[in-house]
Amino acid sequence: MRQKRAKAYKRVMALYVGTFGFRTPYQVLLGDDFLLEAAKQKDVDWWKMLGTTVQGEVKPMITQCCIEALYRKGKEFQHVVDMAKRAERRKCNHREAVDPADCLKDMVGDTNKHRYVLAVQSQPLIIKLATTPGLPVMHYNARGVLVLSPPSTATVRAKNAAEEERRAEGVKMLDGVKDGTNVVGAGSGAGGSQGQGRRKVKGPNPLSMKKKKGGEEGRKRKAQEDEVEVEAEAEVEVEDEGRRKKKRKRGRGKGAVATAIAEINAAGGIGLGGDGGGGGGEGEESASD
Structure with missing residues (x-):
């Protein structure tokens, strides 16, 4: 076909x-x-x-x-x-x-x-x-x-007559309807006693909202948070002080070495170099005497 x-x-x-x-x-x-x-x-x-x-x-x-x-x-x-x-x-x-x-x-x-x-x-x-x-x-x-x-x-x-009958039934059901306010079941919602089918504006879901801090429970939570912040600040200060102490020790060590070198240089060296040679000449002069 x-x-x-x-x-x-x-x-x-x-x-x-x-x-x-x-x-x-x-x-x-x-x-x-x-x-x-x-x-x-x-x-x-x-x-x-x-x-x-x-x-x-x-x-x-x-x-x-x-x-x-x-x-x-x-x-x-x-x-x-x-x-x-x-x-x-x-x-x-x-x-x-x-x-x-x-x-x-x-x-x-x-x-x-x-x-x-x-x-x-x-x-x-x-x-x-x-x-x-x-x-x-x-x-x-x-x-x-x-x-x-x-x-x-x-x-x-027969087909056209059936369609016209269904259309007439639909028109009869909607006869007298104005803006949907007098439809069957329109007054079952909010404001139904006054014939209004509008819904009230709903607020947010209380389960999805963050609880406000207040009362005794809020004060306790605030105190705990303050204690945690104080402990964190104390730990930071201790770490900073430790770093400063280590730096001071390294500084003192370097100063002692520098002082020892300065004293040796002031005493005429350790017997090496030109100064050492001078010292030897004086020995020979004393021996000849």
């Missing part, structure tokens, strides 16, 4: 589903002439084609009157009878077999309350049932293609 045709059939069946309450699997009521035409299609699964045409699962059905009409065709149409036996038997409440067209017309009725999808080839029967709203009709066209007929005029009128 072509994609364009499949989309069109899907829209048609959506109309029957939304307006007339059709549900899957769709009950397809088969006529004897439809089965005779389907038997002419070679190498085609007509059972599957039913579901493809209506875009959903199907439940084929046939009445006893239609099967009797196929039996009367003779043994050469036994294969058509076998096709009919695959469908579910639907009781038509006719004690004696009547014409298949009359049987199908009685099954559909004036309103198609059982929501049948009719599959027939008889054009006079299709014309007669065109006045029944909510009746989808399938048939084979001249080229042997299974098609779904467009919605009839009665079906479109």
